[in-house]
Amino acid sequence: MKKIALIIALIIAFIQGSLAQINLEHEFNWLSAASVNLPTLGYKYYAMDAINNKCIIYNTDYTLYKQINIPMPSGYYLVDLQYVSENIFNTDPQLEFLYVIYKFDSTLGYGMYSTRIMNEAGTQLLQVDGGGYSLVYPAAQGSKLFVWMYDFSLSLYSIGTRVYSLPGSYSTNNSNTVDIQTESMLPYPNPARDFVLLPIPKGFDVRNVTISLFDKEGKMLPTEPFSFNGNLIKLSTIHLKPGNYYYRINQNTTTVSSGKLLIAK
Known part of the structure; x- marks a missing residue:
């Protein structure tokens, strides 16, 4: 009897496993959609509306939570929304955003990136002209922001990295944070030229x-x-x-x- 019960249990487990599949749950109309685990608000989805220059935040049931306008200098457009956090870039309770904007100067013949950090009230916390990609990592003396720098005014454009100390706390629960072991698997160079x-x-x-x-x-x-x-x-x-x-x-x-x-x- 025990053998029969065990066989039935194994058959049920096999059937359940074979029926498991990946299902489409939702489709955003925006780019750079991702999830984040915020210390106070919990899990949220966010996406980038590059046409209207907005960060759009959703609840886990995909209902709208909040929209935040992203100020855009003349001639620039929004290319990436890389981080949404509560306490990485400062210690107040407001949401913060790290985003990248881009402008191509047809007169000069090259493009320019700029990395910006602002809070939901519109206060700018950091501006890094030339910054095209950013990563947050823990370090011995607190959390650090690494910004990859690009200067396309040179025929062989230069690449460098700036390191900023952060007043807020790093959390491995924040799904914005890139695992250092997988970083080597990212495309390079990015931005690319030829x-x-x-x-x-x-x-x-x-x-x-x-x-x-x-x-x-x-x-x-x-x-x-x-x-x-x-x-x-x-x-x-x-x-x-x-x-x-x-x-x-x-x-x-x-x-x-x-x-x-x-x-x-």
């Missing part, structure tokens, strides 16, 4: 590989030339205009890797 290196898993079979490229509206673009170099794919971006793009690496019908690219020239 090419970008896209990571692929170790031991990956490079046969039957295609790359799908999309603009910020989700329109699929013509395939750009690419080649393999170890665990990296070198994708040409020389024909792409400055802006925000998304890529997807496919093998046959399976998506192996995907991510976001910024192109600056």
